[in-house]
Amino acid sequence: MAFFRSVSALSKLRSRVGQQTGLSNSVRWLQTQTSHNTDLKSELQELIPEYQERVKKLKKDYGKVELGNTTVDMVIGGMRGMTALLWLGSAVDPEEGIRFRGMSIPECQKALPTAIPGGEPLPEGILWLLLTGKIPSKEQVDSLSQELRSRATVPGFAYKAIDALPVSAHPMTQFATGVMALQVESEFQKAHQSGIHKTKYWEPTYEDCMNLIARVPAVAAYVYRRIYKDGKIIPMDDSLDYGANYSHMLGFDDPQMLEFMRLYITIHSDHEGGNVSSHTAHLVASPLSDPYLAFAAALNGLAGPLHGLANQEVLRWIRAVVAHFGTPHINEEQLKDYILKTLNSGQVVPGFGHGVLRKTDPRYTCQREFALKHLPDDPLFLLVSKLKDIVPPILTQLGKVKNPWPNVDAHSGVLLNYYGLTEENYFTVLFGVSRSFGVGPQLIWDRALGMPLERPKSVTLERLEELCAKAGSS
Numbered sequence: 009m010a011f012f013r014s015v016s017a018l019s020k021l022r023s024r025v026g027q028q029t030g031l032s033n034s035v036r037w038l039q040t041q042t043s044h045n046t047d048l049k050s051e052l053q054e055l056i057p058e059y060q061e062r063v064k065k066l067k068k069d070y071g072k073v074e075l076g077n078t079t080v081d082m083v084i085g086g087m088r089g090m091t092a093l094l095w096l097g098s099a100v101d102p103e104e105g106i107r108f109r110g111m112s113i114p115e116c117q118k119a120l121p122t123a124i125p126g127g128e129p130l131p132e133g134i135l136w137l138l139l140t141g142k143i144p145s146k147e148q149v150d151s152l153s154q155e156l157r158s159r160a161t162v163p164g165f166a167y168k169a170i171d172a173l174p175v176s177a178h179p180m181t182q183f184a185t186g187v188m189a190l191q192v193e194s195e196f197q198k199a200h201q202s203g204i205h206k207t208k209y210w211e212p213t214y215e216d217c218m219n220l221i222a223r224v225p226a227v228a229a230y231v232y233r234r235i236y237k238d239g240k241i242i243p244m245d246d247s248l249d250y251g252a253n254y255s256h257m258l259g260f261d262d263p264q265m266l267e268f269m270r271l272y273i274t275i276h277s278d279h280e281g282g283n284v285s286s287h288t289a290h291l292v293a294s295p296l297s298d299p300y301l302a303f304a305a306a307l308n309g310l311a312g313p314l315h316g317l318a319n320q321e322v323l324r325w326i327r328a329v330v331a332h333f334g335t336p337h338i339n340e341e342q343l344k345d346y347i348l349k350t351l352n353s354g355q356v357v358p359g360f361g362h363g364v365l366r367k368t369d370p371r372y373t374c375q376r377e378f379a380l381k382h383l384p385d386d387p388l389f390l391l392v393s394k395l396k397d398i399v400p401p402i403l404t405q406l407g408k409v410k411n412p413w414p415n416v417d418a419h420s421g422v423l424l425n426y427y428g429l430t431e432e433n434y435f436t437v438l439f440g441v442s443r444s445f446g447v448g449p450q451l452i453w454d455r456a457l458g459m460p461l462e463r464p465k466s467v468t469l470e471r472l473e474e475l476c477a478k479a480g481s482s
């Protein structure tokens with residue numbers, strides 16, 4: 009009961025803080041939680057005992073509290089709706105979408121530090137928020153930026169591993185190969201081999217995750233320049249923040265593109281724990297595989313066309329539409345016909361639908377707002393805007409699509425294309441870099457909280473039929 013009393017006191021306090029300021033309760037509450045510690049690891053170190061206590065209490069006193077029943081639908085339906093994972097950084101509400109530590113995307117845009125006045129959030133800010141649950145100050149974000157730059161040197165053998173692949177290999181294959189090669193320097197693996205005590209697991213995991221996050225932009229940019237720019241590599245610029253540096257290393261220095269990259273990484277960082285890439289990372293890390301092994305596995309899931317690869321597929325599909333009609337200025341009837349043609353050939357309309365969401369993805373909405381501000385007359389943006397209105401009623405008519413609304417991938421491609429990043433096969437790599445910001449913090453917490461090996465029960469088809477027959481006859 010003491011536990012519930014303290015939870016209820018906490019929510020009353022949050023509510024009071026919110027009422028006093030007129031701002032959203034969660035944002036005001038997080039702001040009151042801000043500390044002045046500029047070292048992220050020390051900040052985390054202070055938080056860990058409190059979180060460990062909370063999890064210990066749940067395990068000891070509330071272990072048998074039910075969170076819902078497992079149904080046959082769940083077993084043969086990809087575990088939809090089955091609550092089975094603890095994920096600290098974010099949660100997706102079917103109606104309103106993602107919240108990072110309780111904060112919506114517009115709230116993050118208001119509260120997180122920016123590079124320019126009124127600009128988009130710096131990705132370092134979302135990393136700090138996801139890991140600590142606290143809104144960082146500009147000073148803290150700058151210090152984290154500096155820390156990431158100091159960790160960013162990629163060992164030469166990672167580039168050599170990529171070079172061993174044909175240039176024609178898909179960018180995600182090259183990127184995941186580079187990440188796998190980084191594993192050679194895993195601090196966790198070394199510490200585990202030398203017999204580190206399990207209560208200390210989180211520390212080398214922290215080192216691995218921060219090194220991984222710091223190094224993936226250089227690996228990802230190498231892949232881009234190798235495939236599309238004759239291998240002419242652009243080194244990191246020590247004066248730039250994380251998002252700007254990635255854009256710079258790719259070869260894009262337009263200030264608007266730097267802003268878009270900061271926003272892109274922020275909104276693609278995390279999407280609770282059950283999506284394929286995040287869940288894969290958590291699962292693969294559960295037998296104490298190090299963060300590099302876990303993240304490389306996550307990237308391989310992200311490379312699937314129903315998950316991260318959909319942003320590539322969206323631009324490919326849009327280009328095919330434009331090529332089909334010979335112009336991006338296509339009327340409603342023509343677009344409807346083309347959508348039906350796609351569906352009748354047994355394909356999905358990429359960029360629409362979601363496993364959890366039941367409304368337009370707020371990650372789509374914020375990219376749309378960015379486009380309305382910066383490229384309102386771009387022909388491909390105007391086409392994407394038309395699709396937002398035309399596709400959902402057609403998908404609804406199919407009678408089986410649970411969410412006909414646009415998702416995050418419906419928009420990112422046309423924005424990248426506008427700023428000159430036109431090679432759609434590369435798009436999922438950008439998603440992969442961003443996903444390290446969500447996966448890394450959770451892997452650190454997994455080890456800090458002593459999360460066990462993941463091992464759900466499976467059932468054979470015969471056993472499932474037997475159980476159903478019994479249920480039917482009773």
Ligand SMILES: CC(C)(COP(=O)(O)OP(=O)(O)OC[C@H]1O[C@@H](n2cnc3c(N)ncnc32)[C@H](O)[C@@H]1OP(=O)(O)O)[C@@H](O)C(=O)NCCC(=O)NCCS
Pocket residue numbers: 313314315316318351355356357358359360361362363364403408409410411415416417
């Ligand atoms: C995201 C996605 C995989 C979610 O799948 P899901 O949870 O199984 O979605 P639903 O329960 O709504 O699917 C029910 C049916 O509608 C279909 N459907 C869902 N979205 C569709 C779309 N965009 N176009 C055509 N059909 C779609 C499914 O393929 C499924 O058909 P089936 O029963 O014949 O296999 C699915 O919406 C999709 O394939 N979207 C396009 C790819 C995409 O944009 N992925 C990025 C997601 S962020």
